[in-house]
Amino acid sequence: MDIAYFLQQLINGVTLGSVYGLIAIGYTMVYGIIGMINFAHGDIFMVGAFIALISFILFALTSIALPIVLLLTLLIAMVFTACYGWTVEKLAYKPLRKSFRLAPLISALGMSIVLQNYVQAAQGARIKTLQPVIQGGFTFMEDTGFTVSLSYLQIFIILVTIILMAVFTLLITRTALGRAQRACEQDRTMTALMGINVDRTISITFIIGSSLASVAGMMFVMYYGVIDFYIGFLAGIKAFTAAVLGGIGSIPGAMLGGLLIGLIEVFWSGYISIEYKDIAAFTVLVVVLIFYPTGFLGKPDIEKV
Amino acid sequence: MRKNFLYLSIKDSLFTGLIALALFGPIVGLRTVAKNEVLVVSPKWFIVLVIVIVCALGRFLTNLYIYNRDQKFGIQSTIGKSITNFLDTKGTQIALSAIIFSVIFPFLPFTDRYLMDIAIMMLTYIMLGWGLNIVIGLAGLLDLGYVAFYAVGAYSYALFAIHFGWSFWICLPIAGIFAAMFGVLLGFPVLRLRGDYLAIVTLAFGEMIRILLLNWYQLTKGPDGLTGIPRPSFFGLPFKSFPDEGEQTFHTFFGLEYSPMQRIIFLYYLILVLALITNLFTIKIRRLPIGRAWEALREDEIACKSLGVNPRNTKLTAFAIGAMFGGFAGSFFATRQAFISPESFTFIESAIIVAIVVLGGMGSQTGVVLATVFLIGLIEVFRDFESYRMIAFGGAMVLIMIFRPRGILATRKPTITLQKKEATK
Numbered sequence A: 001m002d003i004a005y006f007l008q009q010l011i012n013g014v015t016l017g018s019v020y021g022l023i024a025i026g027y028t029m030v031y032g033i034i035g036m037i038n039f040a041h042g043d044i045f046m047v048g049a050f051i052a053l054i055s056f057i058l059f060a061l062t063s064i065a066l067p068i069v070l071l072l073t074l075l076i077a078m079v080f081t082a083c084y085g086w087t088v089e090k091l092a093y094k095p096l097r098k099s100f101r102l103a104p105l106i107s108a109l110g111m112s113i114v115l116q117n118y119v120q121a122a123q124g125a126r127i128k129t130l131q132p133v134i135q136g137g138f139t140f141m142e143d144t145g146f147t148v149s150l151s152y153l154q155i156f157i158i159l160v161t162i163i164l165m166a167v168f169t170l171l172i173t174r175t176a177l178g179r180a181q182r183a184c185e186q187d188r189t190m191t192a193l194m195g196i197n198v199d200r201t202i203s204i205t206f207i208i209g210s211s212l213a214s215v216a217g218m219m220f221v222m223y224y225g226v227i228d229f230y231i232g233f234l235a236g237i238k239a240f241t242a243a244v245l246g247g248i249g250s251i252p253g254a255m256l257g258g259l260l261i262g263l264i265e266v267f268w269s270g271y272i273s274i275e276y277k278d279i280a281a282f283t284v285l286v287v288v289l290i291f292y293p294t295g296f297l298g299k300p301d302i303e304k305v
Numbered sequence B: 001m002r003k004n005f006l007y008l009s010i011k012d013s014l015f016t017g018l019i020a021l022a023l024f025g026p027i028v029g030l031r032t033v034a035k036n037e038v039l040v041v042s043p044k045w046f047i048v049l050v051i052v053i054v055c056a057l058g059r060f061l062t063n064l065y066i067y068n069r070d071q072k073f074g075i076q077s078t079i080g081k082s083i084t085n086f087l088d089t090k091g092t093q094i095a096l097s098a099i100i101f102s103v104i105f106p107f108l109p110f111t112d113r114y115l116m117d118i119a120i121m122m123l124t125y126i127m128l129g130w131g132l133n134i135v136i137g138l139a140g141l142l143d144l145g146y147v148a149f150y151a152v153g154a155y156s157y158a159l160f161a162i163h164f165g166w167s168f169w170i171c172l173p174i175a176g177i178f179a180a181m182f183g184v185l186l187g188f189p190v191l192r193l194r195g196d197y198l199a200i201v202t203l204a205f206g207e208m209i210r211i212l213l214l215n216w217y218q219l220t221k222g223p224d225g226l227t228g229i230p231r232p233s234f235f236g237l238p239f240k241s242f243p244d245e246g247e248q249t250f251h252t253f254f255g256l257e258y259s260p261m262q263r264i265i266f267l268y269y270l271i272l273v274l275a276l277i278t279n280l281f282t283i284k285i286r287r288l289p290i291g292r293a294w295e296a297l298r299e300d301e302i303a304c305k306s307l308g309v310n311p312r313n314t315k316l317t318a319f320a321i322g323a324m325f326g327g328f329a330g331s332f333f334a335t336r337q338a339f340i341s342p343e344s345f346t347f348i349e350s351a352i353i354v355a356i357v358v359l360g361g362m363g364s365q366t367g368v369v370l371a372t373v374f375l376i377g378l379i380e381v382f383r384d385f386e387s388y389r390m391i392a393f394g395g396a397m398v399l400i401m402i403f404r405p406r407g408i409l410a411t412r413k414p415t416i417t418l419q420k421k422e423a424t425k
Helices: A002-034 A041-061 A066-096 A103-123 A152-174 A176-186 A188-193 A198-224 A231-246 A251-272 A277-291 B002-029 B045-065 B075-107 B113-138 B146-164 B168-190 B195-215 B261-286 B289-299 B301-306 B311-337 B347-360 B365-381 B386-403
Strands: A137-140 A148-151 B030-035 B038-043
Touching: A002 A041, A002 A148, A002 A152, A002 A176, A002 A198, A002 A231, A002 A251, A041 A066, A041 A103, A041 A198, A041 A231, A041 B002, A041 B030, A041 B038, A066 A103, A066 A198, A066 B002, A066 B386, A103 A231, A103 B002, A103 B030, A103 B347, A103 B386, A137 A152, A148 A152, A152 A176, A152 A198, A152 A251, A176 A188, A176 A198, A188 A198, A198 A231, A231 A251, A231 A277, A231 B195, A251 A277, A277 B168, A277 B195, B002 B030, B002 B045, B075 B113, B075 B261, B075 B365, B113 B146, B113 B261, B113 B289, B113 B311, B113 B347, B113 B365, B146 B168, B146 B195, B146 B311, B146 B347, B168 B195, B168 B311, B195 B347, B261 B289, B261 B311, B261 B365, B289 B301, B289 B311, B301 B311, B347 B365, B347 B386, B365 B386
Parallel strands: none
Antiparallel strands: A137 A148, B030 B038
16 A cells, blocks of 8 residues: 555656656756746746647547647647747847846746736636546556556656657757857857857757747646646746756756656655645755755856956 | 848748747637637637737838937937936935825825725835835845735734734734744845845745645634734724724714724825835935945945955845835735735735836835836726736836836945046046
8 A cells, every 4th residue: 555655656756747847947958058047937838738728629629640639739839839938038038138137037027927917818817627638547556455557648748758858968969059059058258259149049948948848838738637827837936946956057957856846746745735735845945955056966156256 | 222121121020920920829819718618719810910910010110110220219218317317316305295295195185085095005015115125126135025024924913913902003013023033034044045046935935925824724714814803093092983882982082073084094194104114214224334235245245255244144134124124014914904815915916016126226215116106006007907917017027127127216326435536647
């Protein structure tokens, strides 16, 4: 019973952690490249979830096979959400590159309020429910009295996350774009002198971050089946916590942090109390920042005059 | 050359239209509505078409008439500068006349119940803005969870007043002390963090307090909120229409006709005095060593460290004092509403207060007043358009950061400077 319960929490935690990890990558990449916390990223995730929801509803009217629906929805969500990420960067952050330190953060805060209320105005404030898209799954350990289930949906989420992570790691480590990005992280002026279009590289960073967030949004709407315009706020803070936990600026760190936050949240609600599960993530954030300000895989931040 | 420019502009605006279609097409154009408990899509293509055309046309016109010009237009900065100059030279007179106006405001002929309510609300936000200005404007710490201290103040006032029956004037300092204690409690571990980390941690703290208030049912009654919070009395004289046997009330003591406006006017003066105390305190403390240390820390932390200023303790005092004023404002809120619930202390409140401080120009006391009148006025005027007004509100934050990143009144002049010497050639 105990082992089975534990195993079930572990499965749920890894699934949730995948979602957080995908959002956290967006935070960590943007932080790495322009050194700001993209406060509106959580709301980009929310927009992604809405686009995926709309896409699922539209495809439900047709008779296209499920795997193609999933693939198409994935692409649609990524493309349209990427547009949001790109526009937000162009409108709200790019004019502020040379401004004082807190200006982009406040602008991002404003953008987050805009996105939330825009979706509320356009789509209504009521919660939206989606019928399960992928049903069924495996069950095991039935003889212990607590059936552990691993649904196909959870397998799908974990698999997609792993594939995206692999593609993404290759992109960063092996391609010219990835090299340009890493160069921008180190020294933007120098990179520009080397003939790299810094503005475009930053735009692409936002596009990648937003598309990964939209995948997370799609998984969220499939996994929980319920979304509203406000989901981006909490998910955003938790994903940011994940990015900090793993070491902000480090991409494997973001994934690791996402997994840890997912596990902490699920185990907290499974073993301690479900009402305070959101406090768990915040407590972790505070504790990590106090004792481990660079996170697990982050580089120490040296202050220079 | 000219033709080429036109061609490029058209291409650019077509691209803008395409992006607008991608942005608004799915979210605005395909509205999901629940029909028989199942979501269906109801298309709204006409609105999308209008938005797309407006975006493309707007882009085209700005391309032609603004970016095509040789010189950049500097209207915003000149307006801002002239306002700043005007306030610099006439600052004292304006402040005095504003104070006189607010003192006589309740007795002006056009003042009614509705205007009084708005004025009280504005003054509450002004007080919160001034309190937060100590933290953001003077010490340069971006605190996104200020509403937590407001909540702590409100709940501690309410709990003490309900359970012990203590009067407003006893509970007020207690609420302030409680809020300041929470400020220290939060500030002590997190104030070493860099600005943007601090912002997120304070935001998380604000949410934690709200979740705690929602779930600690035995103490806070959770989402039901606390009711029956005692109203304040005029130095022991309650505002009641029907006094109990042998009880002196405000109107019987002064021999007046009873009117519900008496209590409102009293509340108005109460918050006016509280807000002015906050302001006076800030103005005075700015000239003390601790205030100077805050401003120095805001400008350069490393220089301060090397001059022997303890950054953490200095920031902690700013945090605690800011929190204390938040607590005062919170207890006023509780006594005015007579009912509080976690609903009143959401993140958006923090965002509004931060917006007031930032919009006004961080560190500017007059700026806070102007920004409050502008923002709360805006929110009040568009009360019927719930989410549209918040879109405008968020958009205003972005635009102000782009055009005037230091706020409307960017008076970050150092309070003390070396005299400039003539350069010798």
